Amino acid sequence: MFAFLRPLIFRLDPERAHGLTLAALKRLPLPAAPAPDPLLETRFAGLTLPSPIGLAAGFDKDAMVWRAMLRLGFGSVEVGSLTPRPQAGNPRPRIFRLEEDAAVINRLGFNNGGLAAALPRLAAHPRLGVNVGANKDSADRVADYVAGVRAVRDRAAWITLNISSPNTPGLRGLQGDELERLLRECGAARGDAGPPLFLKVAPDLDGEQIAHIADTALASTVAALIVGNTTLARPGTLRSRHAGEAGGLSGAPLFGPSTAILRAFAGRLRGRLPLVGVGGVASAEQAYAKIRAGASMVQLYSAMVYEGPGLPSRLNAGLAALLRRDGFAGAGEAVGADL
Numbered sequence: 001m002f003a004f005l006r007p008l009i010f011r012l013d014p015e016r017a018h019g020l021t022l023a024a025l026k027r028l029p030l031p032a033a034p035a036p037d038p039l040l041e042t043r044f045a046g047l048t049l050p051s052p053i054g055l056a057a058g059f060d061k062d063a064m065v066w067r068a069m070l071r072l073g074f075g076s077v078e079v080g081s082l083t084p085r086p087q088a089g090n091p092r093p094r095i096f097r098l099e100e101d102a103a104v105i106n107r108l109g110f111n112n113g114g115l116a117a118a119l120p121r122l123a124a125h126p127r128l129g130v131n132v133g134a135n136k137d138s139a140d141r142v143a144d145y146v147a148g149v150r151a152v153r154d155r156a157a158w159i160t161l162n163i164s165s166p167n168t169p170g171l172r173g174l175q176g177d178e179l180e181r182l183l184r185e186c187g188a189a190r191g192d193a194g195p196p197l198f199l200k201v202a203p204d205l206d207g208e209q210i211a212h213i214a215d216t217a218l219a220s221t222v223a224a225l226i227v228g229n230t231t232l233a234r235p236g237t238l239r240s241r242h243a244g245e246a247g248g249l250s251g252a253p254l255f256g257p258s259t260a261i262l263r264a265f266a267g268r269l270r271g272r273l274p275l276v277g278v279g280g281v282a283s284a285e286q287a288y289a290k291i292r293a294g295a296s297m298v299q300l301y302s303a304m305v306y307e308g309p310g311l312p313s314r315l316n317a318g319l320a321a322l323l324r325r326d327g328f329a330g331a332g333e334a335v336g337a338d339l
Contacts, residue, residue: 002308014095014104014305025065033073033313037320040331042075044274044296045196045223047157049127051075052331053287053315056278056299057131057160057200061112063121066128073312078299079118080131081162084147086114087135090167097305098240098251102282104302106230107247109136109167115151122155130156131200136168142182149189149197158195161186164202164229166248172202175213183220196223203228203258203279210261214268225269226276226299227262230254251302255280259293266294266339282307284318291319291331292338 009017036051043049054076055069063079070077089111096105110133112118122130132148134141145161152159161182163174174182183199190197199222201213217225230248238253258279265275277295281287282303290298304311319331328334 002310006308010097010099013093014097015092018095022060022064025068030068030071032071036073036075036316039320039323039329040075040316042297042331044332045158045198047076047126047196049075049297051312051316051319052291052295052297053312053319054078054276054297054299055304055312056301057081057129057162058106059301059304063118063130070127072309073316075316076127076129076157076297078129078131078160079122080112080160081110081133081165082112082115082118082130082148082152083110083133083135084115084138084144084151085135086117087111094247096242096245096247098238098242100239101237101243101251101253102303102306103238103240103249103251103253104305105242105245105247105249107167107245110134110165115148119151119155122152124155124157126157128156129158129160129198131160131162133162133165134168134171141171141174142178142185145182146185146189149186149194153190153194156195158198158223159190160198160200160226162200162229164200166202166230166232175201175205175209179213179216180220183216183222187221190221197221198224198226198276200226201228203231203254203261204233205261207264210264210268214265214273218269218272222273224274224276224296225265226278227265228258228278231257231279233257250279251306252280252282255286259290262290262295263293263339266336271336282311284315284322287315287319288322288334291334292336294336294339296332296335
């Protein structure tokens with residue numbers, strides 16, 4: 001069905017198409033996907049998930065359809081990014097399909113309805129994570145993250161601090177000197193009984209930055225790192241006429257670079273902190289490569305644009321087959337196998 005509809009969907013502006021997709025997911029009764037193979041059960045950072053295949057933040061910014069996405073077969077869903085106050089984001093057009101490259105460029109800029117509007121749609125579900133960010137015009141961005149943690153700590157299985165979006169000017173600076181303060185104050189806001197804090201970092205990092213982030217995270221209450229966000233890089237292999245658009249690039253071209261950064265973090269951390277691998281995953285083989293490079297969980301989003309709603313079930317089945325082929329008794333056994 002998706003193969004038939006895709007040419008029609010791709011005639012629409014990408015943001016309009018996404019809006020119609022969310023509307024359909026809210027209204028249409030979805031049959032539940034087959035339960036993931038028990039081999040895929042994943043445990044890390046205090047979470048127990050039926051599959052390591054998760055939906056990344058950005059698809060369901062305002063927590064409208066996370067239950068529907070779980071029914072499609074995702075082991076987990078992360079909603080957001082949510083900011084303390086509503087904001088419209090950057091001017092349109094701000095999403096571009098790079099069809100020849102199976103990629104997307106977006107410069108949305110944390111467009112969302114704000115924390116207060118989303119809270120009634122959240123629930124203390126064991127497979128729901130909430131991604132929080134800072135308002136573009138905030139005078140104190142650390143305070144915005146603290147407000148986000150306080151607001152959702154009773155309605156999230158984990159909370160992600162997204163300090164790596166390239167579409168809010170200066171936001172990535174929080175990965176530097178302010179990181180220690182951010183993690184300290186957000187850890188205090190989480191409290192002793194709150195959900196685990198995850199930190200989402202950029203894929204555009206050098207060795208010194210990786211060492212700084214890894215060591216600062218280890219000295220904090222952060223429970224996992226998400227590696228990584230969209231990239232500002234533009235590989236020379238891009239063919240689409242949209243390749244020069246400003247914003248963060250995601251999709252197929254990001255798989256190699258993001259996996260290399262994931263592997264670098266895994267080498268620095270040496271198993272002392274779990275990792276979530278994100279970037280360019282569209283097949284079971286790619287999800288497996290992320291896991292073998294050190295990821296306890298794998299998240300995706302852009303591949304759904306090109307592969308459709310059946311993708312999470314296909315990844316679950318394919319990943320289970322790969323684990324069995326290589327003699328692993330569970331997904332956790334394969335984490336870091338290539339290191």
